[in-house]
Amino acid sequence: MQYRKIGNSQKIGQSGLDVSVITFGAWAAGGWMWGGTERSDAVKAIKESYEAGVTSIDTAPIYGQGLSEEIVGEAIKGIPRDKVQILTKFGMRWDLAKGDFAMHSKKNDGQAIDIYKYAGKESIVKECEDSLRRLGTDYIDLYQIHWPDKTTPIAETMEAVAQLIQQGKVRYAGVCNYNADQMREAAESIHLASNQVPYSMVKRGIEAETVPYCIEHGKAILAYSPLERGLLTGKMKPGHPFSADDHRAKLHFFKDENLKRVNAFLEKIKPLADDKGATLGQLVLRWTVEQPGITIALAGARDARQALQNAAAMDITLTPEEIIFINGHLNPLELVS
Template sequence: MEFRKLGETDLAVSAITFGAWAAGGWMWGKTEHNDAVEAIKAAYDLGVTSIDTAPIYGQGTSEEIVGEAIKGIARDKVQILTKFGMRWDLAKGDFAFKSQKNNGEPIAIYKYAGKESVIKECEDSLKRLGTDYIDLYQIHWPESTTPITETFEAVERLIEQGKIRYTGVCNYTAAQMAEAEKVVKLASNQIPFSMVNRDVEKETVPYCIEHNKSVLAYSPLERGLLTGKMKPGYQFQEGDHRAQNKFFTDESITKTNAFLAKIKPLADEKGATLAQLVLRWTIERPGITIALAGARNAEQSVQNAKAITIKLTTEEIAFINKELEQAGL
């Protein structure tokens, strides 16, 4: 595995990090608890020591699964990245959307990062994770009802108390990052980035490069689209958010698969899957520090971890970029 420092901190994380959203089941058509635990353990055995989770993923389920998976591993051998600022148990802040728990119970999701909420969420996460500190604590989404300075004053207190080591943001613009930095030093910004979703390269990634902030790319496989396994007419399980996602229309799948067919010979030449080639390309992209790769079972997580063994030359990266441009993705 390759390890990369987060921003200007001394925290090194695995270039392929385990993304535990799908492990929590929520919005993915459920998942099997034991399979999710084994997925994290299998990834760890191959050097994936960093795990990214959040309370909202399964309303605590994902964090509990992570806590179970790392039990018995020396705490300083894993890096836990979790989040705050999305509440399903409090109607305060910005209403986000209606959803349901894995058991079908309806819930309303709010983005809220008031000081007292940040403190409470951290305590709850520590309990679910079975640890006394979090390596990277990230605000999940911006919200308009709380001043950014208030939110990060609470985070700064948690750092002083030793409950978190470093802080970062998710889905923040460059301007919002600058506002947060008036209070506390940020390590990173976790943002959506994939071959077919590169909007963040216009402003946010350049800002992070200039200010020495790490970029944690989430959904680098675009929720499975870039594995090449999706076919037009694919039927998602009930509760799977991808059914309504613009990237999963028949037209989008067809267009993406035509591009993937162009780069598949390169993957074949390297004895790699398309997903592994895409993950390697992602972490070679300027400004991208790590790729978050989700898995619901050990087989998937092992395949993701092995992406690190793929090596790409400058010419091969240029070839992929050219095909991407020509495909109009």
């Protein structure tokens, strides 16, 4: 495994946080929007992933409405706290109708819930305490606003996180799904370590503004959904059956025509993966973290086998010529909306 530093600052006492280049993404572990979860499998996946060098885990309260954080807390028991990096989030409430309405949804048990994007100061303080309790820890390494909340001034949100840092409950501040302008505004109130944004071979919109901003200002980019929710593994074929509560069924990426086009592209780069003794998913993960500005890739897993496969992506290398070869087949790829 390789590690990269985020959160570098000129401030005394801020030397940065080392995170594993493949970070365990614990959304699916919480089951919510993924057709449920098997808790023991998720715990084992995190534990074995850690043994393979994946020391960083990204979660959020909304993932299973607290379940994902509880699973992470269970999985890291017994691991020295300074050997694991916990990345979690705030700003999505399913238990409070306040802020910017996000969506109607359902819990894993089928109970209907309404979710709001809300990042007011008092809410952040409460969320932090709840997360610390579920995670079984007294501090969070990277605390990230999950989505922009247009009802709360960014300065108010960041001042609340700064207070938590001062209290020792949070080490570093990050954002998720922020554009460059929002990052600039947030940076007026706090030292930002990172921005967690969607990025994959078929979703590269951040390359226009967000990546250049982060490179210029030394901010880490945590790429989520680098395998585009399984699309880029080559395992999904036209007609793939999704369960009723699997959110992917409604995404255009998984239309039969797009599955055909993506799989045709993957077949073209498969010989390279075969030459390296790697899966397509591993090749895609390695490509992702070699892109300009991309610091780490978040990779989810439902079981230990998937987790270990993800970790092993860092065992392969890509030469500049091989990246050019991949891009040569990738750049003409167009998906239908």
